[in-house]
Amino acid sequence: MVDLKGQYAGIKDVVNPTIQEIIDNASFINGPKVHEFQKNLETYLGVKHVIPCANGTDALQIAMMGLGLKPGDEVITSDFTFAATVEVIALLQLTPVLVDVNPDDFNISVDAIKKAITPKTKAIVPVHLFGQCANMEEIMKIAEAHNLYVIEDNAQAIGATYTYANGDKAKSGTIGHVASTSFFPSKNLGCYGDGGAIFTNDDALAHTIRGIVNHGMYERYHHDVVGVNSRLDSIQAAVLNAKLPFLDTYNKARQSAARKYNKALEAIPNITTPQVSKNCTSICEDCDCHVFHQYTLKLNNVDRDGLVKYLNSHDIPCGVYYPIPLHNQKAYKDTRYNEADFTVTNQLVKEVISLPMHTELEDEQIEFITNKIKEFIANN
Numbered sequence: 001m002v003d004l005k006g007q008y009a010g011i012k013d014v015v016n017p018t019i020q021e022i023i024d025n026a027s028f029i030n031g032p033k034v035h036e037f038q039k040n041l042e043t044y045l046g047v048k049h050v051i052p053c054a055n056g057t058d059a060l061q062i063a064m065m066g067l068g069l070k071p072g073d074e075v076i077t078s079d080f081t082f083a084a085t086v087e088v089i090a091l092l093q094l095t096p097v098l099v100d101v102n103p104d105d106f107n108i109s110v111d112a113i114k115k116a117i118t119p120k121t122k123a124i125v126p127v128h129l130f131g132q133c134a135n136m137e138e139i140m141k142i143a144e145a146h147n148l149y150v151i152e153d154n155a156q157a158i159g160a161t162y163t164y165a166n167g168d169k170a171k172s173g174t175i176g177h178v179a180s181t182s183f184f185p186s187k188n189l190g191c192y193g194d195g196g197a198i199f200t201n202d203d204a205l206a207h208t209i210r211g212i213v214n215h216g217m218y219e220r221y222h223h224d225v226v227g228v229n230s231r232l233d234s235i236q237a238a239v240l241n242a243k244l245p246f247l248d249t250y251n252k253a254r255q256s257a258a259r260k261y262n263k264a265l266e267a268i269p270n271i272t273t274p275q276v277s278k279n280c281t282s283i284c285e286d287c288d289c290h291v292f293h294q295y296t297l298k299l300n301n302v303d304r305d306g307l308v309k310y311l312n313s314h315d316i317p318c319g320v321y322y323p324i325p326l327h328n329q330k331a332y333k334d335t336r337y338n339e340a341d342f343t344v345t346n347q348l349v350k351e352v353i354s355l356p357m358h359t360e361l362e363d364e365q366i367e368f369i370t371n372k373i374k375e376f377i378a379n380n
């Protein structure tokens with residue numbers, strides 16, 4: 001699905017010396033590289049504060065801790081996402097309220113959010129799924145009207161740009177009150193181990209969060225709040241700092257691959273190629289509205305699991321993200337959920353398939369993959 005070895009080959013000369021430097025200096029924890037990366041990412045995103053941490057799941061949890069959410073507070077999030085999002089809500093003894101998504105961009109449905117709001121609702125967690133932003137303009141309006149926090153789960157969309165209806169633009173992860181991201185190796189900006197970060201423009205919240213990531217300390221050995229230990233180690237920061245200047249180029253490579261996939265597949269009636277959000281009309285050369293963390297097709301009247309097997313039998317990896325709606329996962333079932341409220345996710349889990357998507361895809365590979373898909377559909 002990803003070609004991290006191929007990507008590394010292209011940046012080895014930049015990455016290796018910076019890792020060596022950390023080892024030579026033995027500055028493994030909280031070294032200068034962590035600060036350097038933090039500053040560079042703040043500049044790239046145009047956000048006031050980046051707080052690095054150990055992984056994207058911690059980032060979400062710490063963001064929620066920083067906002068002071070209390071047990072019993074309801075947090076609305078998407079039913080169609082990676083479990084980390086709902087997991088941390090539950091871990092903090094907040095009440096997850098899963099809601100349906102849009103059939104076109106797979107992102108959280110604004111109407112479903114509106115329906116789910118109760119007097120106990122305290123926050124909304126839009127997940128920018130597969131590389132494009134949820135409808136942040138509407139979500140921020142709802143949040144303002146109901147006095148809710150918005151925590152963007154930006155693990156899959158770093159580098160994406162959100163376009164407002166009036167044409168204004170903002171980087172994903174800089175629109176809500178706080179955002180989280182992951183630097184897991186296969187993410188669009190991945191390190192060589194685990195890593196994550198929290199972003200915010202709120203000075204007071206940033207201060208609170210900087211203490212939480214460090215055992216609740218604001219002054220050495222003074223523990224003012226219950227915190228956690230969540231650090232980005234210096235070697236990972238060095239890798240990320242070396243890779244950050246390539247992020248836009250990498251995202252362009254993903255978009256270029258997506259355009260080629262689209263061209264090969266969009267005429268097939270049983271296939272719906274990925275849709276870009278309504279303020280963005282196409283995956284154009286000069287636009288970053290979708291950074292294709294995943295390239296996900298919807299299949300109509302195709303034996304999806306048969307296609308997965310067929311592609312695998314030709315050494316083509318593919319993925320089903322996600323095969324089970326979160327509201328049907330054993331850990332997150334809740335008698336308050338009504339199947340009729342999840343018509344879209346219940347359908348998507350049967351129809352979606354994600355194709356190999358990374359920065360090193362070659363035209364011949366795309367041609368081979370799309371030809372095999374066409375072959376399967378023609379013969380089944």
Ligand SMILES: *Cc1c(COP(=O)(O)O)cnc(C)c1O
Nearest residue numbers: 055056057082084155156182184
């Ligand atoms: C990857 C991911 C996470 C978790 O990130 P980790 O670094 O693996 O903890 C959270 N949310 C979403 C949507 C993700 O894709």
